[in-house]
Amino acid sequence: MITRHDLRHAGLTGLWFMFLTFPLVVIKINPIEHTVHWRWSNMVWIGVVSFLASLTIRLVQGRRRTGENEKQQSLLQTSVRQFDLLRRPAFFRAALITSSVLLISFPLFFSSYQVNILTTALMYVVLGLGLNIVVGMAGLLDLGYVAFYAVGAYTYALLHLHFNLGFWMVLPIGGLLGALFGLLLGFPVLRLRGDYLAIVTLAFGQIVRLILENWSEFSKGPSGIANIARPGLFGLTLSPEATITYLYYLMIGLVGLTVFVVNRLQNSRIGRAWQALREDEIACQAMGIDKTKIKLSAFALGATWAGMAGVFFAAKTTFVNPASFTFIESAIILCIVVLGGMGSIAGVMVGALILILLPEYLRAVADYRMLAFGAILVVMMIVRPQGLIAPKRRTYTLPSTHNPVNSSDVPASDR
Amino acid sequence: MFPLLTVNKLSMDFGGIRAIDKFNMRINAGEIVALIGPNGAGKTTFFNCLTGIYQPTDGELLWTLPNRSSRTLNGLKPHRITEQGLARTFQNIRLFRSMTVLENVMIGRHCRTATTILGAVLRPPSVTREEKETIEISFALLERVGLADVAHERADNLPYGAQRRLEIARALATEPLLLLLDEPAAGMNPQEGQELEALIRSINNDQIAVLLIEHDMQLVMRLADHIFVLEYGRLIAEGAPEKIRNDPAVIRAYLGEEGIHHA
Incomplete structure (x- = not known):
């Protein structure tokens, strides 16, 4: 049921959005003829669309609220369950094989323009997976991640310029330098958390x-x-x-390596310590985890991938300049992680493909890309705060025959 | 029996407020010791000093290993103290909420395992073995506290009493010589309280000393070998349960001045 209250709220939302987007979508200045072009029809569109969107969200949420009067927790779990298909090992394996075959055979069927775009998207998969270590697993909000990307790119550019070093030589150097800069950022922010950490990392990105x-x-x-x-x-x-x-194939290789390494790290003593740090810093220390070491290792390992992706970026475009490493790049990579699902490898991959490929194919609305980013993030936070593919909690089997829990084939949520 | 932990004139100031004042304590290996006192007496502050979360203003914490070598705990970081063999639970439960029950216990194994970043990526046989051992030990601990059948639940989905037991299992995973329990029976029903008592006894049977903060006096009197009573940061009484039960200073601290006349 639509109440008057709903309509009023949606109407106000529409007005607010019209006001917010006014300078961006209505005013168009022509600097040559010194005229201002007023595009009022755009404003009407914004108003209508945001009114309808707001109304839909209110209705959906209202139904949810009245429908199941349960705790937030169970609500979360039902929405997670919708994606349970992905958790069945058989399905997961099939999806994995299909997508790898598709990816590998892609250049055979598509033009080099398409291949080039997909290469870029895969580069962002690597960047997203790297940032995922810092933000998703260790829970350290890093807004200056692009700095490490820049370090990698300039490492290759400068070493090539001055010493004529080749790509293969520089790739590991870029990774190492990325890690070094990760430590450099990590040391001063050891005592910071939350908002304060975000501000300092943001500044670090700008400084570089x-x-x-x-x-x-x-x-x-x-x-x-x-x-x-x-x-x-x-x-x-x-x-x-x-x-x-x-x-393209080099990038596929790098993505494969990243997924392999990140996956192994996640399911290890180190990965568990990162997650413990994210959950509760004091309890984490009380369990014998060296907070300093584990924080620094997260920063360094996250930055390694950005460094390597940077080397690759420089090799791909054959040109680097500082304009490629603005804050917006950090924001995009963070969006990839948040949209895909913090802490989830598959989620980050899907997020990268969506966020990089969509704008390429939606060139018509390229001007409003930033607007769309903001909108997507806000909507995601409301509708699916855990991301498109929520991280899967790993289940373990007891190695001996005596086994109190059935097996790892049965995910916890199925029982 | 040897003195596992010796606390000498420990003081802790917060600005101008003295939360703990020249507190002395001795815990022998394998003992169950209780620390009681009214709310705000400084019990949890003492735990935080002991586990390195606070740096005490003054005084000494002396730790003696079974081979009789002693060292001070002052100035050690929290994870180093856990390595020395002190593990704790928290008054306001601090589990790793979005991780599974089993993973919570596995994290407790962190300081007794050695897998490095490189090892985690390459997974040589030694790492696989260590991982297997971690899982086995963690499952065994979950069975011990009766949580093995919910091993793959999210920790924050457990009922309150089970979360408290999980905290104990997680602390035991660090292989402590001294287990610090901060109000483990708080919010438990009588049945759960009895199970907890049995659990603490069984832990103690493994030669693990237990230091207990608890408000349930019956439980304390039944379990403790030795009781320390704090009030406003000062030690007002110590001794065996029978002695504490009849100590006028303790009765005054708990019941106020008139309590003495009625008691």
Whole structure:
């Protein structure tokens, strides 16, 4: 039932959005003819759409509230259960095999333009998985993650420029330097948490970009570094199309390595300690976990992947400049993690593909990308705070024959 | 019997307020000791000093290992203290809420295992073995506290009494010589209270000393070998349960001045 209260609320929401988006969607200044173009129809659209959206959300939430008068907890679990299909090992394996076959055969069926876009998306998968270690597992909100990406990219650009080092040589160096910068950021923020941590990491990201922009002798400033070599393949010269395909497969390899390593870390003594740190810092220390060490390791390992992705980025575009490493990049990577599901590897992969591929195919509304980002995040926080694919809690079997719990094939939520 | 923990004139100030004032205590290996006192007497503050969450303003915490070598606990970080063999539970339950029951106990094994980052990625046989051992020990501990059948539930889905028992299992996973329990019976029904008493006795039978903060006097009188009574941060009485039961200072602390006349 739609009450008058609902209508009023939705109406106010519509007005508020019209007001908020007014400067962005209504006013268009033509600097050449010195005229202002007023696009009032856009405002009407915004008003109507946000009115309807707000009304729908209110109705859905109202039904939920009256329908099951249970605790928030059980509500969460029912929505998690919808994705239980993914938790069945057989289904999961089938999905894994299908998607890997699709990914591997992709360049055979699609143009190099498409392949190039997908390569970019996969790069963000690596970035998302790296940030996932810091934000998703260890619960440390890092808004300056792009700094490590920049470190990786400039590592390759500068080492290539000055010492003519190749891609394969620099890839591990980029990872190591990323880790080093992760530690560099980690030390001063050891005692910070929550909002304070977010602010300092945000500033760190800005500092790195500003240094790259202003220290021209070192980084060539805003004009950037061009003519970076692409990755070599045993000294062969590849055609432009072949290079794109080659880069694509390299990226697939890097994604595979990332998933393998992150997955193993997650299900280990180290991964459990990260999660304990996220859950309760005091209890975590009381259980004998060295808070300093485990925090620093999360920062360093997260940054390693950004460093390697950065090297790859420089090799792919053959050009780097500070404009590629603005705060918006950090925000996008964070969106990937939050949208996909904090702490969930599959979730982060899906999140990256959605957030990077969608804008590419929605070029028509590219101007409103930031608006859409904000909207998606707000809606996600309301509807599915645990992300598209919520992290799966691992179940363990008792290795001996004597076994009080059935087996790991039965997820806890099924029993 | 040797003195596992010796506390010498421990004081703790918060700004101008003295929460603990020159407190002395001795816990022998394998003993059950209770620390009682009215609310705000400084009992939990004492636990926090002991486990390194607070740095005491003054005084000494002396720790003696079974091989009779002694060292001070002052200035050690919380995780180092846990390594030395002190494990604790919390008055306001602090489980890793979104992790499973089993994982909570497995985290307790952290300081007794050694897998490094590289080891976790490469998984050599030694790591696989250690992981298997961790799971086995954790399951065994869950069976001991009666939680094995909910091993894969989220910790915050457990009922209150079960969460308290899980905290004990998690603390036992760190292989303590001294277990610190902060009001373990709080909020438990009589049945759960009895089970808890049996559990504490069985833990004590394994030569683990127990230091107990508890308001349930019957439980304290039945369990404790030795009782310390705190009031406003000062030690007002210590001794065997019978002695404490009849100590005028303790009765005054708990019941007020008139309590003496009626008692």
